[in-house]
Structure formats: C-alpha cells, structure tokens
Amino acid sequence: MAQRGRKPKPTAIKELEGNPGKRELNQNEPKPEKKAPRCPTWLEPDAKKEWRRMAKQLEQLGILSEVDMAAFAGYCQAYARWKEAEEFITKHGTIVKTPSGYWQQVPQVSIAQTYLKIMNRFCEQFGLTPSARSRLVTDKSGDADDPMELVLLKGGGKGA
Template sequence: MAGNGNSGRPSLPPSLHVLNGNRSKRPVADLMSDVQNPAVPVAAPPVPDFLTPDAVTEWHRAVEALTALGWISTLDTMALATYCQAFADWQRFQRMIVERNSNSLDGLGGEVQTFKTGAQQTSVLRQLANDAEKRANAAAAQFGMSPLARRNMKAAPAAQGDLFPNAERDAAASYFS
C-alpha cells in the first residue's frame, strides 16, 4: 500500500543537514541558501491593540527572545497574542489568589470556596487560573517555550564570523577582488 505526503519521517530543516555533515548529499550551496533565506522571513509582528498592559509586557519579552532565535514572523500574531493574554490572565488570577489567601483566616480563601451548607470546592479563581495556565502552556509550546517543546525546535544557526584573524588570506583576497 502506497503512502501519502504524511507518511515517513518528517524532513529535517536545512540547518540540521549542515550540522550533521550533510549525510543527505544535498548541494551545500542550496542548503546554505535555505538557511540564510528562510521561506517565511523572521520579523516581529506588531503588538495588537487589544492586549492588556501585562500582556503587552510579556509580548515584548517574548518577541525579543523569539526574534533572536529566528522562530517568529509576522504570521504569528494570533498565536503569540493568545500566549501573552493567557499569561497575563494567569498572572492576574494568581495575584488575586495570593491576596485572598493572605486575607483569609485559614489561608485558603483563594483556593477553596465554602458554601453555606459546608460543602467545599475549588474556588472559581483557582479554576480560572488553571484554565489560563493551560491556555498559556498550549500556546507557548508552539514557540518552544518549554523544555519538551524546545527539544523539537531547531534554531537557525547564527552567523559566526572568523574565530581567528587571517592576515595572509585577507591580503590574497585583496589582489583578486
């Protein structure tokens, strides 16, 4: 039975072909061209105007790191906004829980909700914080913001330049240019 486009191993990014010694025997010039000119250019998307101030702070922090790794483009606005807003929501709910815990007699005012009948359940704040945490973790995984997600992400190799100066090579190059 023949496979389809989804069968078999996923192809490796060109940077890994280069780092692994080009066992695939693809032309090195093509690999380097693919590494230096990605299909989707690395660029920071504009900050959406609907984010809360805490989400905007997280946006700037995340965009700086993701741009340095080459893992973001202008196409990623929604995924990054989802992560930043979920992170800001989680922060807000955590602060509210800490405040209620410090003001309650048993220290669980933000964690446990007690009804008139004496029944207890997880408080609404804790449920909202847990939901925001799940949303933030799911969106963050798309950008490699967890140890497990980073394992599968490959950063574009940074331009390295010469480790040692080579005056003879530079002098020879000046004669041929």
C-alpha cells in the first residue's frame, strides 16, 4: 500500500536546506557512510563518464553514499541513454518519411523524453537541478582558498 502525501526528504537534504520549517529531524534515519560508491563495471561508457563527473562532487556535499549506488547508477544510465537518443535526433532529425509517404516522428524523440523524465526524478533526489540546489545550504568554510571564490569575494576582480 502506498504512503499518502509527499515523499519524505532524507535528513541529509533537510540539513543542507537548513530545515526552514524547524521541524524535528528524524534522528532514527539510517546514516550510511558519506562515501561515493565505486562505479559499476556494467554501466555504459557515457554513464561511467557521468558517474566520474558527478560522484565526487555529491560525496563532498554529503549527499552520495555507498548505499546510493543503484539510484545513482540509474541516474547515470538514464543520462547515457538520453544522450544517445539526443545525438541520434541531432544527426537524423525528429521526423522521417515512411515507405507509404507519411511523415512520422522517430522513436528516439519519445525515448529521449522518457529518459529525460527519469533523469529529472533522480536529479531531484540528488539535488542536481537549480531549484533543488537553491534549497541546499552547504558549509563554505573550505572555499577560502578557491581562486574563483576569491575573485567573487573581491567583487569580480574590479579594483582588486
């Protein structure tokens, strides 16, 4: 039987958002080690690239842990398949003429849409969209030595 109402957010996401409602956080929620899982060998090459691109960043934010392997692999695999469909569309277009003379949408259009929806659901889970990120509050204490951060703090380099 399905739960009613909104899906509960993980405590790690609530902590990053700053718990604006000041509701009590779930102290009994399992707290897996905040360490990125190893990239599965069975992922497609583009999925592995996306894994390498995102895993370390999510680990540093404390969002990705060992137990998230399947969900994160799902995101990466959906990304790879969406990218493949989009590359096909870019190369061949969105419609083709059938042997009977009718114009028809290529299947890759609906494939791309399907995988984009799947990706977006995973993106919300991991805080990978601008709106999801805008709700996160991270610890900026380690950014003092970041050259870009120093430029931004000095007003974009004007008069520095």
